[in-house]
Amino acid sequence: MGWDGPGDAPPCGLVYYSSASGNTARFVARLGLPALRIPIRPTDPMPVVDVPFVLICPTYADGQGRGAVPKAVIHFLNDPRRRSHLRGVIGAGNRNFGATFALAGRVIAEKCKVPVLWRFELAGTDTDIQKVRTGLHQFRGLECLTA
């Protein structure tokens, strides 16, 4: 799948990870924007990303916050070229996990020096969808020009 940026705007995309439970995948499907999925199985090929993008990432932390970022996402971000295109992160999770809610978003933001743009729970609410759709549209104009 290729990027199809809106109109004359520079191409800017979405990349996401979703485990077999599919919460993040359902969120992305409802967003209705083109997006590339980081595969669950380590043997599957990573998506090719050569334009600025926003990453949507769920959290799998234990009570102490360990293991928040899925291994596949770490693997994806370890490639400096891919990482250089990362502009922002949207963290997913569940408030019931207390202080570690959407921790993966914060960890990635810190590691890659990009902002946390938004956080949502499970597969997101209608409000989350609206916020992210509008927000990403504006963010593309701002951030993708500086690619």
Next chain:
Amino acid sequence: MQTAARAINWNRLDDEKDLEVWNRLTVNFWLPEKVPLSNDVQSWATLRPAERELTIRVFTGLTLLDTVQNTVGAPSMMPDAITPHEEAVLSNIAFMEAVHARSYSSIFSTLCLTKEVDEAFRWAEENPHLQAKARLILEEYKAGSDPLKRKIASVFLESFLFYSGFYLPMYWSSRAKLTNTADLIRLIIRDEAVHGYYIGYKFQRALERESEERRAELKDFAFSLMFELYDIEQRYTAELYDGIGLTEDVKAFLHYNANKALQNLGYEALFPPQVCEVNPAILAALSPDSENHDFFSGSGSSYVIGKAVATEDEDWDF
């Protein structure tokens, strides 16, 4: 012909999720003794008699649900398990529900008089709303009932029915009362979130193998059970919380959690966003030091780059 008894092999997984959830649950293991509940004795004394009675009743109601899940709910799902590892996870879930039920008694023995507690246990047996919701769930747990409907009932218990009760310790905590008790309740909330997620996940996997017609039937069942439970929950909530004027606040929390329970099953929300606006103080009590990041509208702490990094160094090569 006899079937051979089989040993579980954790090095041969049919479903990676089983190991992932097993690891999460075992790492998160805790016991009530690790929480210094006695530090809440002074705070307990500042509550009015009616507030104390409400708190004991709420905790007794939660004990009842944990008992149901420990002794009936989780064990009833074991014969439906597709993988041996799923049975092992369910045995962990069953045991932790026993720990949760036991924890409320630790709170009681630390803070309350025996007489007050005995009265609350009698109240729980006689309360029509509490009994009605337990009955609806137990009906689905009966031997011979539909395995997928049993999972729906279980997710609703884990991810919805507890929340009319969980509200109160979060409320006290937001007012700097019973903060150690709130710490213990957060441990329970964390466990229940994993349970609801896992059972909901197993439900979705099973649904993939069902016909269109059967999927429609299960979805109808899920939404109508949710309606029935919600109807009971709002009565239960009003009976408990009218006295301190918090019923409407609790109801927003119920709507919000009902939607999350449905999401655990892979379904869309039932309640619209405007009735799910949970009091920010309650959300903050639920997930302390994780305030809302709204980069998009430039409000709040915009361009926040997280400080609390908890990750293993070897996870990151760069």
